[in-house]
Every structure is written in structure tokens, then in C-alpha cells.
Amino acid sequence: MKKINKLKIRERAGVTMTLLLLFISFTAFAQNGTVVTGTITDANNVPIPYANILEKGTTNGAVSDFDGVYSIEVSDVDTSELVFSLIGFKSQTKPVAGNASIDVVLQEDVANLDEVVVIGYGSQKRSDVTGAVASANIEAFENSPNTNIAQSLQGTVAGLNIGQVNSAGSTPEISIRGQVSLNGSQSVLIVLDGIQFNGSLSSLNPNDIESIDVLKDVSSTAVYGAQAANGVILITTKGGRRNQKAKISVSSSYATLQSTTDHRPLRRSDYIDHINMQLYDLRFLGPDYTTPNPDYVGYFEPGQGINANFELESDTNPGEFSDNDYDWWGNGTQTGFVQENEVSISGASETTSYLVSMGLTEQEGIINNDNFSRRSLRVNLDTNVSEGWKIGVQAFGSFEKLDGDEPHISQLRNFSPLLVPFDEDGNLIPNPAGTIEPNPFLGQNTQDYERKDYFFANVYSEVDLPFIEGLSYRINFGNNYRIEKRYGSSIYGAGLTGDAGKDIRFYRDYTLDNLLNYNRLFGKHDISATLLYGAIERKDERTNAYASGFDRLSLGYNDLSVGAIPIIGSSSFKETLNYQMLRANYKFDNRYIITGTIRRDGFSGFAANEKSAYFPSGALGWVASNESFLQNSDWVNNLKVRASYGIAGNQTGRYTSLARLGTKAAYVFGDGGSPAFGQELTTLANPNLRWEKTAGLNVGVDFSLFSSRLNGSIDTYKNITDDLLFSVRIPYLTGFSNIQTNVGKIQNTGLEVSLTGDIVRNDNFTWTAGLNYSRNKNEILELTGEDADGDGVEDDLIQSGLFIGESINAIYDYETDGIYQIGDDIPDGYGIGNYRIVDQNNDGLITQADDRKIIGTRDPSYAISLLNTFKYKNLSFSFFLNSIQGNDGNYISRNDNALYRNANTLYQNVVSGIDYWSPQNPDGLNAMAPNRPGIAGTRYEDRSFIRLQDVNLRYSFDNNVLESLGLDALSVFISGKNLATWTDWNGFDPEYQDSDRNIYGVGLTTGGRPVLKGYSLGVNLSF
Missing domain, CATH: 2.60.40.1120 (Carboxypeptidase-like, regulatory domain)
Structure with a gap:
């Protein structure tokens, strides 16, 4: 809002x-x-x-x-x-x-300010809002080193879930009130200055944003229909204030970035100890492996080695590299930074307001060539052409530069420090280990050009119609345009023969909204209504050219014709939407409020018989504090009870209702002939594919107590999604592999609490605290309805990891109970150092069919955050604690770094901090054994954490200093980001996880990346 x-x-x-x-x-x-x-x-x-x-x-x-x-x-x-x-x-x-x-x-005093708020296609007084609508406190984080505005939302709104980022310029995963679909759209709708925004949030300059508001329940999102199935984030940019003289604002800051963890690959001495640890059965004798083997000299000692069968062999000497101690990780990483410079001019007269801003953001992550640069330009203009008629435009251009390829991160971690990347002449060695694993620095020694240009504009005109008092008409015309270019070449590509390519993409869409608004007050009766008719069209086209086998690459990607093997591809799509909406509000005597909405959506991606659908919603509000029995209350300043119910939709992907073609080798002409490629249908058409629908109930209360010293809201909700869009696998003998259809039902329930309190409030010192709490639980109620085994119970979709009565993100796997120790009764196929798999049916065997179970879920139990702000005269200090907690098997992920000895593990490196089992370390967490059993099991860990996410200290100079400098405002600040994390998780970060629900965590795996912490110093001034 x-x-x-x-x-x-x-x-x-x-x-x-x-x-x-x-x-x-x-x-x-x-x-x-x-x-x-x-x-x-x-x-x-x-x-x-x-x-x-x-x-x-x-x-x-x-x-x-x-x-x-x-x-x-x-x-x-x-x-x-x-x-x-x-x-x-x-x-x-x-x-x-x-x-x-x-x-x-x-x-x-926000509680006493009956402000006007934007709620989508219109505005209302905050006291009149009946839906679950929350505002983000972005001002508290405006000095944090956040290049993406979504980072400033992390933990600030109950029910809004923002993930972590660990690379330059990236956008975190965003969701509102959990997952309500299986294959339907999972994207939160972003509305920028009233227009749906399909670009990346990385393109937005955070300093241009005035406010961010979140629509969470069906009643509040109903005006956006099926586009808003996963919630709505409203972003409003800044503009000039009425009668404000021209003001120039300048801000500049610099932040350092470094890893939040100390996990680095082992150096030479520790690496050799790690390799020798794996050979405990050769280094020691006896049943308990405590007696040193006199014949074992050491894996890297002269005259001693291990042959391919892992037997002692004096003629094998892997110690030829033993004098090296190369720091692969140190040479592939750096200290990162974020540098931001912004300037804007804003002002307003009686009739016209304006804002023009320019920004430059430069970021380097901790991995070499993890670069992000953004240049942005914004123009916002509003003017009253005449009495009752105004026009305006909000427009921006954003230009991102992401040139440069990173080194291969997994190789940086697992390459032996006894190897070196360069030969004696300083040339890169393509395969230093003598295996197919490439030199990690081949990845960064490329010619890489990557640019993304974003253009956005919303032009509007609004006029008061003369024939009916209170009736106005508004037209919005919005455009998104995006150009993406990715060019690259590498002399090491395509098996060292060289490759190069160009990939260019154009995306554009338009939105046209026609709005009639009516607002009248008749005594105690307040009536308003909004009628909408709109349309959206989206177009995308893409062309790519690639070639490999170059005699030389002097022209890089600028002459693909000299490549021996060219490949050309192209694609495009077009999709259209149209919609109509009616919203009506009625308020009586500032006490009783009714809101009703009906929306009709049409989408070209659905089947011919189901192109459109209707989505109704309604809400009630009771301002109890305006009743006579509370009006003179000493402790209740505001109390509003509200309830809403409605039905929202969700879209399918384009073309999913149609039979689609695939290309494959189809026929061979004659003996020894080359295969001819052909096309065949791969998916079955569904002419009755219909809209997924979510019925949602929300009950909430807003309050302000004790002379507005305590303000807050509480919401509880229950959503049931039916007719789930899901791609069902069908027997291939039908000639098809799957069909998109409507099956199943999901339930989502939750509780959200937001509190803000003035703990101390006097002339010189204030202490304000804000707390957000939320929990969400989803459950699969129905799936396909099939009962293949005839037991009267609907079947689960085990291959898809979906189980009736469980969460969408349930983890179905083998349960482990520690590690087999010396002296244990160990079943066949297992040995000491292997995980102990729980035999669920007690038949003495570990089998895939009988011994897996639901061991937990990736979903958290609850999220909680606390913002404390202290102000003493001109000095302000704040710190923000963010936490996500799990219990009873919630919020767990795979965090297994088991090591089973083979030729690879005997030269590959690992990161520090991994606790391996060995006879000398029987309490180790991770399995370590000479052999891997057929069913090895895996280890899961609780991801619960508490994070000191943001710390800010700012000093604003007083008027005496400002007058002497000729300034209107001047402040300096220092801030910190992700300064400390308290967790039992053994990994780079407990919060950052792969968005693919089938990948349960990154732990300390070689492909994981640490989340970054930063310290920032900056200045803001205006004149």
C-alpha cells in the first residue's frame, strides 16, 4: 500500500x-x-x-x-x-x-493517520481495507547493501517468504503463504505503478521505490484474478510532492562482500591427511584398526603408493606433485564489493509533479567474474491538465551488464593442491589431473558478453466525468520491453576444438486497462465501485547460432561461419489475456464495511472449451472501535475485525492443452545409412483442460492499543486448491508419454502476526520494536483418484514424490540411524563406516519397496523476525534479527557428504569442516568407507537458524550544520548485512536452497556457494 x-x-x-x-x-x-x-x-x-x-x-x-x-x-x-x-x-x-x-x-503516528492507500486499481482509506494487506518497512533497510529490492523484503512481512542470494545481482526466490499448486504458475505477481511487470526485479533501482505492499488473501488479490493466484506485490515508485520546490538528492555508498563461512578446500598438509584417512584399512591392522601397519609408509611418501586395486605397491608413487601446495580456491575467488551512486531531482507545483533519477550500481561477488552492473534512468511525471483531468507517465530504462564467466566452482573445491593449473610456459593445462575433469580456470578464460536491457512505461489519463458526480474514467497503457544478449567463445570448448555462439532474445508485452471509478458519500452511507476492462498481449522471439571446431578464434563469436560444425535455432511465442472486473464497497457509519469482487479471466493457453472462468470474492469489516461502547475507551484506539472468502484461479503454461511435437531419430534408410530425423506427437491434447481454482477463507483483526503505543494485526487463513494442473504420466504404448490435466486437491492453512510497539517514547529518545510471525502448512488432500491395488485407498504418486495427507515438499527416503561401528552386528552388503539404514518392516533386508518412509519436509514450522530501532536526538541505530525454525521433522534438507573410496576420492579435495567417520573418529557425522552399498542412505539436517541480518547506524546533521553547508539534509551511515548466523546446519548457509523441490539442499557439496556478508559506508544529502 x-x-x-x-x-x-x-x-x-x-x-x-x-x-x-x-x-x-x-x-x-x-x-x-x-x-x-x-x-x-x-x-x-x-x-x-x-x-x-x-x-x-x-x-x-x-x-x-x-x-x-x-x-x-x-x-x-x-x-x-x-x-x-x-x-x-x-x-x-x-x-x-x-x-x-x-x-x-x-x-x-501511523495508527492515527487515516491515510489513503493503494490497493490495486484504486485506493481506499486504510481503515476501510477488509483484506489481508501488509506494507513492507523498506525505509529500515534503505542503507543496507542490497542491489535487489527483494533483499529488503526478507523477513519484513508476515507470510511473505524471501530466499537468500549468493551471486551478484541475483533475485531471490519469492512466495506468499506457501505453495498452492503443483504444475500451475508459482510466480508472485509483481505490479509496478499499476502495471503488471514481467521483468526481473534486478532491473529496478531500490532508491526509486517509495513503498511496497503485499496482497495476501483472495479478497485483496481478487482484482488481479488468475494472475494473482500466488499473491501480489505492489511496488510504487517515488514522485514529487505537492508544492515542493526543486530538490536534488545524492547518495553514495560502498560495501565489502565476503563469505559468511570459513569452509575452504584443504591445503597440502590437511589434504594428505585426508587421503591417508581414507586408507585406514591399509594403514592399520587388527579388527579395531588400532595397530599401525609397518609396511605402510604413507600414500605420498617416496617409494610408496596404491595400485588400481587399492593395494600397497612400492612402484606406484603418486607423490610426484608432492612439492606443490596450490590454492585453487584462493586464486579463483576475491573480496567482493557493492558500489552504488544515485542522483535525483524532484519537485512539484500546484499542477505538476516530477522526479528524474539516475543510478549506477556495480557489484562483484566473491567468485572471479561474478559481476553485475546496472545503469538506470527513471522519469515520473504527473500533471493536472485542467480541473478534473490529469495525465501522467512513469517510465524507466535499466541496462545490466553481466560480462564474464566464472571458473568452475566444483573443480575449484575438489582439485588437489598438489596439482597446478599452468605449465612451465605459463599456459593453462586443460586437464591437470589427467582425467576428463577440466581445469577450473578454463571456465573463466572465455570471451563473454552478456547484456540485459529493460524498458518500462505506464502512460495514463484520468478524467472526472461531468454527467454523474463522483464518476471518473482512467485509462492505463503499459509496456514492458526486454532485450537479452549472450555472446561467448572459448578456445577450450567443444573438446578443445573451440566453440562460439550468439543468443539474442526480444520480449515485449502491453497492458491496456480501462477503469470506471465511482465514489460518493450519502450521509452515513459511503459507496464506491470500480469497473475494469483490460487486455494483455505478450510476445517473445529468440534466435541462437553456435559453431564448434575452429582453426582459430581470433574473431571470437563475431565470425561463426569459420566453425566446422554450425548449429542454428530459433523460437517464438505469443499469448493473450483479457479480463473484466467489478468491485463494489459499501460502508455504513464508519463501522460496517462490505466489499464484493467478481472477475472474469480469459487466457489463450487453455483449451478451446475452457478459455475463460469467473472468480468471485467477498469481505466484511467491522470497526468495533467506532461503536459507542469503545469510543471512550482508555486503552483501545482502533479495533477492526474482518473476514473474507473468495475463489482465485491459476494459469497453465502455454501450449499445454495442445498435442505437442518432438524431434528424434526416426528412420534409417538402408544398411549402414544415416538416421533420418522425424517428428512425432509426445503429449496428448486435452480439449477440456480448465482453470485451477483456490477457495480461500481469511479472518483477521487490526488493532491499536494504549494510546497507539502497540499496533498490530493477526490473520488466520485456509486455502483449498482444486482441479490442480498436473502433467500425468500415461503408458507409452498409447503413443504418448503424458497429458496435462486437472487432478487432486491441496490445502493450505496458516497464522500471521505483526506487532509494532513504542517501548520508550520521549523528546530525545525512542525505542521502537516490530515483530513478525508466520506459519504455514500445506497438505495434499487428493491426487489422481486411482486405486490400482484395490485396497480402497487412493494411490500416491511415489515417482513424483507426492503423498496424500503429506506436504507437497515431503521427503520420502531411507531413514538412517547413525553409522555402523567396529563390533556392530552388520548385515550383508554393509560394513563399518556405512550408514545404518532403518529396516522399517523388520524383515532383515533393506529394499527400495519396503524400507522408505516420509522422514520430514522441507517446509519450516514457523518464521519470526524482530526489528529494533533506537533514536537519540540525531543518531539512530537499528538491528534486524530474522529466523526460520523447524521441529518434528520440518525444515530439513539433505546434508550428506558421504565418502566412498575410489580412484576419484583418492585425489579429489574436499572443503574443511566436514566431519567424517573413521575408526579414530567414531562419532563422525558423515559416512566414510572403502565400499558403497547398493542402498547407501543419506543424512538430513535441521536448517533452523537465527540470523543477524541487518545492522544500521545513521547520523543526521542538525539545521545549524545544514545552513552553513547550504544543504536541506545530510546524513552518514554505516551498515552490516548477514553479520552472524546461529545454526546447527553444517553447510554454507541453511537458508539458501535450490528452488527445485527434488533437490534437498546444498550442504557442503562442491557446487554450493556461500551467502555473502557485507559492511557498508555511505552518505545521503539533498539541497
Whole structure:
């Protein structure tokens, strides 16, 4: 939701007070006393016009001017007290105490400000909102080194789930209130300045964003229909404020980036110990492997080695590289940084407001060539053409540069420090280990050009229609345009023969919305309605050319014709949507509120018989604090109870209702002939494929208590998704492999709590705390409805990992119970050092069919966060704790680094910190054995964590300094990101996980990447 026209609200309040105070001031004019002057500003050092100043205990008063300056004559300079107030701000009382100048900073009182908020295709008073709508506190994180605005949302809104990022410029995974679909769209709808935005959030300059609001329940998302099945994030960009003189703002910051963990590949000494550890059965004798083998000299000692059968062999000497101690990881990584520079100019007259901004962001991650650069330009303009008619545009261009390929991360970790990447002449050795594994630095020694250009514009016109009072018409025309280029070449590609290629993609869409809005107040009856008719068209085209086998690559990707083997490909798609929506609101006596919405969606991707569908919703609200029995309450300032119910839809992917073709080798002409390629149908058409539908119930309460010292909201919800879009496998003898159809049912339930409290509040010091808590549980209620074994129970889809009565993210695997130790009764096929697999049916055998079970889920039990903000005069300090917790098998992931000895493990490196079992370390967590059993099992760990995610310290200079420098505002800050994480997880980070639900975690695997922490220093100023 977006605060709009705050100054307009202040102005209306101020005009009323001005008329009153003109009379008061006139009557007090003849009094003799001392004049007190000063400036009134808000927490951001913005002057507050029309604030009221009253001498306590008298009728003597004054009003601040447009620049926040006031002057008042007091009766007694020693004993008088001044009361400063304005609607929407917390009142302050200041003793004069002989001071001729008193400056005041007023703090916003959000609970008492009946602000107008954007809710999608219109606006409402916050007190009138009946759905589950939450605002993100992005101001608290504006000084954090976040290149992507989604990083500033992490943990800030109950029910909004934002993942971690570990590479430059990347966008985290985003979801709202859990997963409600299997194969349907999982994407949260992003609405930018009223227009659906299909670009990457990485293209947005965080400094351009005014507010971010989250629509969570069906009632609030209903206006966006099936586009909003997974929730909506409304992003509103900045603009000039009414009657604001031209203001230039400049900000600059620099942050360092480094790994949050110390897990590095082993260096020479530890690496040799690690290899020798694997050979415990050769190094030691006896049943307990405690007696040293006198014939074992050492794997890397002269004259000693191991042959292919892992037997001692004095003629094998792998120690020829033993003098080397090459740091592969250190040479493939770096200290990263984020550098941001922004400048903007904004202002407004009586009729026109504007903002022009430019930004440059440069980021380097900790892996070589993990680079991100963004240049951005934004223009926002609104103007009143005449009385009742305004037009405007919000437009931006963003240009991303991601040139450079990284070294192969897995090889950086597992290459032996006894190997070196270069020969004596300084040339890269393609395969230093003498195997097919490439030199990791081959990956970064490429010619790589990667650019992404984003263009966005929303042009609108709004006019008040003269024939019906309160009726207006608005037209929005929005465009997204994107160009992606990826060019590359490598002399080491295609088996060292060289390869090169060009890939270019053009995407564009338009949105056209026609809106009729009606707002009227008839006594105690407040009526509003919105009628929408709109359409969206999306087009995409892609062309790629590739060649391999180059005699030379002097021209790189700019002359693919000299390649011996060319490959050319192209693709395109077009899809269209149309929609109609009616929303009506009725409020009686500021106490009882009814909201109803009906939306019709049409999408070209559905079958001919099911192109469109209807989605209704309704909501009720009761403002109990406006009832007579609570109006004079000493502790209840605001209390609203609300409930909503509705049905939302979800889209299928394009072409999924159609029979699709695949290309394969189809026929061989004659003996020894080459195969001819042909096309065949691979999927069966479904002319009745219909919309997935989610029925949602939400009950909530909003409250403000104890003189607005405690504010918050509580929501509980239950969503049931039916007619799930799912690709069902069918017997291939039919000639097809699968068909997209509607099967099954999912239930989603949850609880969300948001609290904000003023713990300490006085003239010089404030302490504010905000807490968010959320939990979500999903359960599969139905699947295909089939009962193949005839036991009267519907079958699970085991191959797809889906089980009735379990979470979508249930983990179905073998249960382990420690590691087999020396002296244990070990079944056939297993040995010491192997995981002990639990025999679920106690038949003495470990089998795939009988011994797997649901051992837990990737879903967390709950998420909780706490933001503390302290302000003392001009100094502010805040820290943000974010936590996700699991219990009873929740929030677990695979974190297994088992090592089974073979030719690879006897030269590959590992990262530090992996706790392996051995006879000398019987309590080790990870299996380590000479042989891998047929069913080896795996180890899972709890991912629960508490993270010190953000720390900010800022100092804002006072007016005396600003006047001497000729500035309107000046502040300096230092901040930290991801400074500490408390967890039992043994890995790079417990929060970052692969988005593919079939991959249960990254742990300390060779492909994992650490999450980054950073320290930032910056300055903000305006003049």
C-alpha cells in the first residue's frame, strides 16, 4: 500500500487550524512576551508545513509555514511550555526554559493517520481495507547493501517468504503463504505503478521505490484474478510532492562482500591427511584398526603408493606433485564489493509533479567474474491538465551488464593442491589431473558478453466525468520491453576444438486497462465501485547460432561461419489475456464495511472449451472501535475485525492443452545409412483442460492499543486448491508419454502476526520494536483418484514424490540411524563406516519397496523476525534479527557428504569442516568407507537458524550544520548485512536452497556457494 498526498492531508488539517489560530493569535497579539522561533521537520529532515504550535494552558498559538518555520510569542520565557501537533504525527511538549530557538522533529503516528492507500486499481482509506494487506518497512533497510529490492523484503512481512542470494545481482526466490499448486504458475505477481511487470526485479533501482505492499488473501488479490493466484506485490515508485520546490538528492555508498563461512578446500598438509584417512584399512591392522601397519609408509611418501586395486605397491608413487601446495580456491575467488551512486531531482507545483533519477550500481561477488552492473534512468511525471483531468507517465530504462564467466566452482573445491593449473610456459593445462575433469580456470578464460536491457512505461489519463458526480474514467497503457544478449567463445570448448555462439532474445508485452471509478458519500452511507476492462498481449522471439571446431578464434563469436560444425535455432511465442472486473464497497457509519469482487479471466493457453472462468470474492469489516461502547475507551484506539472468502484461479503454461511435437531419430534408410530425423506427437491434447481454482477463507483483526503505543494485526487463513494442473504420466504404448490435466486437491492453512510497539517514547529518545510471525502448512488432500491395488485407498504418486495427507515438499527416503561401528552386528552388503539404514518392516533386508518412509519436509514450522530501532536526538541505530525454525521433522534438507573410496576420492579435495567417520573418529557425522552399498542412505539436517541480518547506524546533521553547508539534509551511515548466523546446519548457509523441490539442499557439496556478508559506508544529502 502506498501513502499518497500526505502533505495534502496535512494541508487540509492545517487549513482548519489556521482559521482558528488566526483568531487566537489576534486575541493574543497585544500580550507582551518573548518570541520563540524554530523549524519543525519529520524524521527524514523534511520540513512540515501547517503544524500547530500552542502555548500550553493558554489560547496563544501559531502555525508553521511552508518551510516548517514557526514563530510564537510566549508569555513567560522561563515557565512556558509549547505543544507541537499535527494530524498524523505524535504530539510533543517542549519547555521553553529560556530558549529563544526550539527545533522539533515530529514522529509519524501511523495508527492515527487515516491515510489513503493503494490497493490495486484504486485506493481506499486504510481503515476501510477488509483484506489481508501488509506494507513492507523498506525505509529500515534503505542503507543496507542490497542491489535487489527483494533483499529488503526478507523477513519484513508476515507470510511473505524471501530466499537468500549468493551471486551478484541475483533475485531471490519469492512466495506468499506457501505453495498452492503443483504444475500451475508459482510466480508472485509483481505490479509496478499499476502495471503488471514481467521483468526481473534486478532491473529496478531500490532508491526509486517509495513503498511496497503485499496482497495476501483472495479478497485483496481478487482484482488481479488468475494472475494473482500466488499473491501480489505492489511496488510504487517515488514522485514529487505537492508544492515542493526543486530538490536534488545524492547518495553514495560502498560495501565489502565476503563469505559468511570459513569452509575452504584443504591445503597440502590437511589434504594428505585426508587421503591417508581414507586408507585406514591399509594403514592399520587388527579388527579395531588400532595397530599401525609397518609396511605402510604413507600414500605420498617416496617409494610408496596404491595400485588400481587399492593395494600397497612400492612402484606406484603418486607423490610426484608432492612439492606443490596450490590454492585453487584462493586464486579463483576475491573480496567482493557493492558500489552504488544515485542522483535525483524532484519537485512539484500546484499542477505538476516530477522526479528524474539516475543510478549506477556495480557489484562483484566473491567468485572471479561474478559481476553485475546496472545503469538506470527513471522519469515520473504527473500533471493536472485542467480541473478534473490529469495525465501522467512513469517510465524507466535499466541496462545490466553481466560480462564474464566464472571458473568452475566444483573443480575449484575438489582439485588437489598438489596439482597446478599452468605449465612451465605459463599456459593453462586443460586437464591437470589427467582425467576428463577440466581445469577450473578454463571456465573463466572465455570471451563473454552478456547484456540485459529493460524498458518500462505506464502512460495514463484520468478524467472526472461531468454527467454523474463522483464518476471518473482512467485509462492505463503499459509496456514492458526486454532485450537479452549472450555472446561467448572459448578456445577450450567443444573438446578443445573451440566453440562460439550468439543468443539474442526480444520480449515485449502491453497492458491496456480501462477503469470506471465511482465514489460518493450519502450521509452515513459511503459507496464506491470500480469497473475494469483490460487486455494483455505478450510476445517473445529468440534466435541462437553456435559453431564448434575452429582453426582459430581470433574473431571470437563475431565470425561463426569459420566453425566446422554450425548449429542454428530459433523460437517464438505469443499469448493473450483479457479480463473484466467489478468491485463494489459499501460502508455504513464508519463501522460496517462490505466489499464484493467478481472477475472474469480469459487466457489463450487453455483449451478451446475452457478459455475463460469467473472468480468471485467477498469481505466484511467491522470497526468495533467506532461503536459507542469503545469510543471512550482508555486503552483501545482502533479495533477492526474482518473476514473474507473468495475463489482465485491459476494459469497453465502455454501450449499445454495442445498435442505437442518432438524431434528424434526416426528412420534409417538402408544398411549402414544415416538416421533420418522425424517428428512425432509426445503429449496428448486435452480439449477440456480448465482453470485451477483456490477457495480461500481469511479472518483477521487490526488493532491499536494504549494510546497507539502497540499496533498490530493477526490473520488466520485456509486455502483449498482444486482441479490442480498436473502433467500425468500415461503408458507409452498409447503413443504418448503424458497429458496435462486437472487432478487432486491441496490445502493450505496458516497464522500471521505483526506487532509494532513504542517501548520508550520521549523528546530525545525512542525505542521502537516490530515483530513478525508466520506459519504455514500445506497438505495434499487428493491426487489422481486411482486405486490400482484395490485396497480402497487412493494411490500416491511415489515417482513424483507426492503423498496424500503429506506436504507437497515431503521427503520420502531411507531413514538412517547413525553409522555402523567396529563390533556392530552388520548385515550383508554393509560394513563399518556405512550408514545404518532403518529396516522399517523388520524383515532383515533393506529394499527400495519396503524400507522408505516420509522422514520430514522441507517446509519450516514457523518464521519470526524482530526489528529494533533506537533514536537519540540525531543518531539512530537499528538491528534486524530474522529466523526460520523447524521441529518434528520440518525444515530439513539433505546434508550428506558421504565418502566412498575410489580412484576419484583418492585425489579429489574436499572443503574443511566436514566431519567424517573413521575408526579414530567414531562419532563422525558423515559416512566414510572403502565400499558403497547398493542402498547407501543419506543424512538430513535441521536448517533452523537465527540470523543477524541487518545492522544500521545513521547520523543526521542538525539545521545549524545544514545552513552553513547550504544543504536541506545530510546524513552518514554505516551498515552490516548477514553479520552472524546461529545454526546447527553444517553447510554454507541453511537458508539458501535450490528452488527445485527434488533437490534437498546444498550442504557442503562442491557446487554450493556461500551467502555473502557485507559492511557498508555511505552518505545521503539533498539541497
